[in-house]
Structures are given as C-alpha cells and as structure tokens.
Amino acid sequence: MKTLPYRNLWKWVGTGLLLLIVPVLVRDPYYLHLINMSGLSILLAASLNLITGFLGELNLGHAAFYGVGAYASALLTMRLHLPFLLTLPVASLLAAFSGALIAYPCLRLKGPYFAIATFGYGEIVRLILHNWDTLTNGPLGLRGIPGPAGFINSKVEYYYFILTIVALSLLAIWRLLHSQLGRTFWAVRQDSVVLAEMIGINSTRVKVLAFMVAAYFAGVAGSLYAHYLRFISPDTFSFLESSTALAMVIVGGLGTFWGPVLGAILFTWLPELLRSVSEYRMIFYGLLLWGSITFLPQGISGFLESRIRKNCTTGVARDAHS
Amino acid sequence: MDLLLEIAQQVINGLVIGGIYTLMALGMTMIFGILDQTNFAHGELYMLGAYAAFFFSMVLGIPYLVSVCLAILVGVLLGLMYEWLIFRPVRGKDPLNAVIASLGASIFIWNAALLVFGGAPREIPTPFLGEKVNLLGVSLNVQRLLALAVTIGIILALYWWIGKSRLGRAMRATAQNREVAALMGIKIGRVAELVFATGGALAALGGALVGPIFLLQPSMGLLAVGKAFIVVIVGGMGSVLGAIYTGFGLGVLESLTVGFLSSAYRDVISFAILILVLWVRPQGLFGRTGERGG
Numbered sequence: 001m002k003t004l005p006y007r008n009l010w011k012w013v014g015t016g017l018l019l020l021i022v023p024v025l026v027r028d029p030y031y032l033h034l035i036n037m038s039g040l041s042i043l044l045a046a047s048l049n050l051i052t053g054f055l056g057e058l059n060l061g062h063a064a065f066y067g068v069g070a071y072a073s074a075l076l077t078m079r080l081h082l083p084f085l086l087t088l089p090v091a092s093l094l095a096a097f098s099g100a101l102i103a104y105p106c107l108r109l110k111g112p113y114f115a116i117a118t119f120g121y122g123e124i125v126r127l128i129l130h131n132w133d134t135l136t137n138g139p140l141g142l143r144g145i146p147g148p149a150g151f152i153n154s155k156v157e158y159y160y161f162i163l164t165i166v167a168l169s170l171l172a173i174w175r176l177l178h179s180q181l182g183r184t185f186w187a188v189r190q191d192s193v194v195l196a197e198m199i200g201i202n203s204t205r206v207k208v209l210a211f212m213v214a215a216y217f218a219g220v221a222g223s224l225y226a227h228y229l230r231f232i233s234p235d236t237f238s239f240l241e242s243s244t245a246l247a248m249v250i251v252g253g254l255g256t257f258w259g260p261v262l263g264a265i266l267f268t269w270l271p272e273l274l275r276s277v278s279e280y281r282m283i284f285y286g287l288l289l290w291g292s293i294t295f296l297p298q299g300i301s302g303f304l305e306s307r308i309r310k311n312c313t314t315g316v317a318r319d320a321h322s
Numbered sequence: 323m324d325l326l327l328e329i330a331q332q333v334i335n336g337l338v339i340g341g342i343y344t345l346m347a348l349g350m351t352m353i354f355g356i357l358d359q360t361n362f363a364h365g366e367l368y369m370l371g372a373y374a375a376f377f378f379s380m381v382l383g384i385p386y387l388v389s390v391c392l393a394i395l396v397g398v399l400l401g402l403m404y405e406w407l408i409f410r411p412v413r414g415k416d417p418l419n420a421v422i423a424s425l426g427a428s429i430f431i432w433n434a435a436l437l438v439f440g441g442a443p444r445e446i447p448t449p450f451l452g453e454k455v456n457l458l459g460v461s462l463n464v465q466r467l468l469a470l471a472v473t474i475g476i477i478l479a480l481y482w483w484i485g486k487s488r489l490g491r492a493m494r495a496t497a498q499n500r501e502v503a504a505l506m507g508i509k510i511g512r513v514a515e516l517v518f519a520t521g522g523a524l525a526a527l528g529g530a531l532v533g534p535i536f537l538l539q540p541s542m543g544l545l546a547v548g549k550a551f552i553v554v555i556v557g558g559m560g561s562v563l564g565a566i567y568t569g570f571g572l573g574v575l576e577s578l579t580v581g582f583l584s585s586a587y588r589d590v591i592s593f594a595i596l597i598l599v600l601w602v603r604p605q606g607l608f609g610r611t612g613e614r615g616g
Contacts, residue, residue: 119548286428286429
C-alpha cells in the first residue's frame with residue numbers, strides 16, 4: 001500500500017468536507033481554540049511517534065524541538081522582523097538541525113541510556129531558555145510575538161491554516177513511512193539493526209534522518225504555537241510537555257499511524273472534560289501512562305485493531321506496516 | 323587563607339549533597355544492574371521519605387532521629403509497592419516499558435503529593451540545625467555533619483552487605499544471569515523485592531536527612547532523580563563503586579560551581595557532563611562494557 005487508500009475515497013472526501021465546515025458547526029471561539037490546539041498536538045505526537053513508535057527509541061525530550069521551533073520563530077520575527085511565512089520553515093529547519101545535533105552523540109546508546117540522554121538534552125534546552133536572559137528574556141518568556149498579520153487575523157482563519165499545515169504534514173509523514181526510507185526505520189530498530197546493516201542499510205544515517213524529520217515537524221508545531229498564542233515561556237517546553245506528548249503516543253497507539261492523532265485529540269480535550277477536577281489532571285495523565293503501558297501496551301488504536309481483526313475473517317491491513 | 327576556608331566549606335557542603343545523590347543512585351544502579359529495569363520514579367521515594375519524616379516529627383511530634391528510622395520503614399514499604407505494581411507486571415517485556423510505566427507513576431505520585439501536601443515549602447524541625455561546630459576555622463552545621471556521617475556509614479554497610487552476605491550473593495548471581503540464578507534455586511521475585519525495598523529505604527533515608535537542610539516540596543524528586551541519573555550513568559550503570567565515587571564527586575563539583583561561579587550554571591554543568599560522558603564513554607567512567615552489578 002504505497003499510496004493513499006483510494007478505495008476509501010468517499011470516506012476521505014467526507015472527512016475532508018466535514019473538517020472544512022468545522023468553523024460553521026463550532027461557533028464557540030473557545031472550542032475552536034481547542035480544535036486549533038489539537039492540531040498542534042497532532043503534529044507533536046505524530047513527530048514523536050516517528051522516533052518512539054517507528055524507530056523504537058524512547059525520546060523524553062521532544063519538547064526541546066518544540067521549544068527550539070517556537071523560540072527560533074518568535075525571535076526571528078521579533079528581532080529580525082522576518083515575515084511569519086519565512087520564519088515558519090526556517091525555525092523548523094533549525095529544529096531539525098538541533099535534532100541532528102542530539103541524534104549523533106546518542107546513537108551509540110541503547111534503550112534506557114538513550115532515553116536518559118534525551119531527558120538530559122531536554123533539560124539543557126529548558127535551562128538555556130531559562131538562563132540566557134539577553135536572548136530569551138529568561139523565565140518571563142517572550143510576550144507580544146507578532147502574528148502573521150495580513151492574511152491570518154481570526155481564529156477561523158487560523159483554523160484553516162493549521163488544518164492545511166497538519167494535513168500536509170501528516171501526508172508527508174505518511175508518504176515517508178511508505179517510502180523505501182520509511183521502511184528502513186523499521187529495519188534499524190534495536191532487535192534487527194544487525195540484519196539491516198547486513199543488507200547494506202546505513203543505520204546511523206537512517207536514524208539521524210528520522211530524528212531530523214521528527215524534529216522538523218515538532219519545530220513546525222512550535223512555530224505555529226508561538227505565533228498563534230503570541231506568548232511563550234520556558235515552562236511550556238518542560239519535561240512535563242515531553243511526557244504529555246509521550247502519553248499521547250503511548251495511549252493512542254505506539255507505532256501506528258492514527259494512534260498518536262487519536263491520542264493528541266484525546267489529551268487536548270481531556271482537560272476540558274476534567275475541568276471541574278482540574279487539579280487531578282496530571283494525576284490522571286500519570287495513571288493513564290502507567291495503565292496503558294502495563295495493561296494495553298499497543299494503545300487504544302492497537303487494541304481496537306486487534307478487536308477488528310478478531311471479528312473480520314479477512315483481516316484488516318495495518319495502516320503503518322503494509 | 324580565606325579562599326582555602328571557603329573552598330573547604332563548599333567541599334563539605336558538596337559532600338553532603340553528594341551523599342544524598344549517592345544514596346539515590348545506589349538504589350537505581352542496583353535496580354538496573356540486577357533487574358535490568360530503569361526506575362524513573364525513584365525521586366518520588368526520596369520526596370515521600372522526606373515528607374514521611376516531616377509527618378512523624380512535625381504532626382505526630384516524634385523525635386527527629388526516630389522519625390528518620392520510621393521514614394526508612396515507609397521507604398521499604400513504598401519500594402515493595404513499586405516492585406508489585408510497577409515493575410513486576412512489565413518484567414521480561416521491552417525494557418522501555420518499565421521506563422514508561424515508572425514515568426507514569428512518577429507523574430502520578432508527585433501530582434498526588436502536590437494535592438495532598440500542598441505546594442508550599444515545608445521544613446522539618448531538628449535539634450541539630452542550629453548547632454555549629456568549629457573545625458580548623460571551618461564552621462560546620464551539625465545537621466549536615468550528621469547527614470554526611472549517616473550516609474557514609476550506610477554506604478559502607480551496603481557495600482559490605484552486597485559483597486559478603488548470602489543475600490548479596492543471590493543478588494549478584496541474578497545480575498549475572500537471571501535464568502541460571504533461577505535454576506540454582508534463587509527466587510527472582512524475592513530478590514527483586516529485596517532490591518526495591520533496599521532502594522526505597524536508601525532514597526527515603528536521603529529525603530529524611532536533607533529535609534531539615536533544604537525545604538520540602540512535592541517536586542523535589544524530579545530534580546533529584548535527574549541528578550541521580552547523571553550519577554548512575556557517569557559512574558557506569560550497574561556499578562556500585564562508580565555510583566559512590568561519582569555521587570560524591572558531582573556533589574562537590576556542583577557546590578564549588580555555586581560557590582565560585584553562579585547557581586544558574588549548576589544544573590547546566592551537571593547535564594553537560596552527562597552528555598559529554600555519554601558521548602566519549604557511554605559505559606560510564608567506572609563501567610566496563612559487559613560488566614554489571616557490584
């Protein structure tokens with residue numbers, strides 16, 4: 001299944017039309033805001049899934065890439081007065097570069113070592129944002145980041161912009177995963193890396209590339225975040241954010257294409273459902289993370305899939321593998 | 323001469339902090355070396371140990387030293403809970419599952435603690451904090467000296483216990499080869515319970531000892547676990563001796579950084595050392611490739 005599943009064309013057209021009329025259906029600006037935030041979470045979770053789901057490496061510092069994208073984009077517009085449409089790709093490329101910077105030294109590390117190294121990187125980035133006052137304005141954060149004035153002015157216009165970016169990014173990730181390169185992501189996982197090397201795959205190159213792609217899309221999310229909310233501070237890109245992104249991927253379904261999307265939406269709306277008990281929110285996240293990996297290691301989408309597979313005699317092709 | 327005194331002061335402060343890092347790192351390195359599992363929620367044992375000491379001494383009015391002993395008991399119970407609820411269900415699966423499960427537990431515990439204890443910093447009263455002794459011109463706080471002395475004593479006892487006792491031998495056998503150890507009649511479940519109980523006791527002791535020196539906060543475990551990870555990795559994962567040297571070394575280095583540079587750089591330097599060591603010597607300073615356990 002190299003291309004998009006055209007046999008489900010009508011489903012896709014229906015979903016697309018539904019997404020296009022969302023601003024007509026959702027009048028409440030707050031709910032529209034949450035939908036926009038879901039879009040950013042989807043980018044964050046889908047990019048983390050490339051590393052943790054497909055490459056099989058636990059990344060506990062994903063918020064660092066998100067932060068690099070956000071701060072780079074904000075500073076480029078505020079200090080150099082570059083337009084948003086230029087800073088978005090530039091900041092994302094900078095995030096991708098930081099991904100390569102992290103990937104190279106960590107590649108020799110395995111399993112928990114790798115996870116702890118990424119935890120360390122995340123902390124270093126947060127500490128730099130926190131302490132480099134002259135550049136980042138320290139713990140106070142950056143206020144009054146200019147929005148993309150001129151062509152995006154309202155939440156509705158933001159909705160369409162974010163929708164477009166998320167759709168294009170997911171499409172790009174989908175195409176990547178079903179390309180020759182994407183299949184090598186599976187091949188260089190820990191348990192089969194020796195075999196992969198034997199058939200001529202340069203595992204270092206593949207892993208660094210995967211990291212750069214993941215960091216790029218996290219950077220896109222960061223840049224969107226900075227200009228959409230117009231305020232960023234180091235606290236937004238802390239270890240807590242990294243763990244929330246991880247929870248989206250794990251609870252949604254590690255290594256499946258749609259699982260993290262599902263998880264991202266779930267974790268953006270969950271706080272709303274729990275608003276009356278908001279102080280229990282993080283307690284609930286922790287419980288979900290533990291419960292999911294202990295009782296449902298394949299996540300919600302993996303669980304649903306196995307149920308469907310059990311019911312269908314023909315079986316359903318797994319999206320991401322093919 | 324003043325500079326020398328200042329350095330001596332900072333080194334002693336550093337040894338106190340380093341001792342606490344070591345207490346935590348020893349538990350984590352044992353869990354990794356013997357059971358091949360990574361405990362991300364180890365900082366919460368430390369935090370709960372400190373709050374337990376606070377509860378016993380402040381709320382129940384029990385003398386400080388007795389409260390410390392009770393806090394160790396709490397640590398043992400918590401360690402056993404960790405083993406039963408978090409680590410045993412994921413044993414034998416992908417090692418990353420243990421990292422994720424304990425990460426979830428960590429987030430759960432510290433946010434629950436925030437809810438129960440509140441975010442306001444608290445202080446454990448102790449009769450030793452106000453007292454000072456003068457040693458060759460260096461003024462030393464008795465609570466710090468007590469913490470340092472207890473830490474060193476416990477570390478020596480642990481080192482002897484792992485090296486010499488029957489239980490220690492069972493633990494080392496399990497570290498070398500779990501299957502063969504099981505065939506030799508060692509109950510792996512028991513060894514795991516023992517390892518987690520020990521780890522919990524050490525971390526809780528650390529929390530109870532520094533509680534009076536620093537303020538108690540529900541988030542104190544998160545930073546501490548970061549530091550303990552640095553110690554465990556730089557010392558060589560699974561190496562008991564490495565954890566001891568690196569723990570004290572890191573504490574002194576941090577203390578000197580704060581004293582002579584700036585407290586802003588303290589954490590940056592620690593994490594930079596972690597990345598540097600991972601880069602040039604991923605097996606750690608005291609670890610040999612393929613070596614595990616004490």
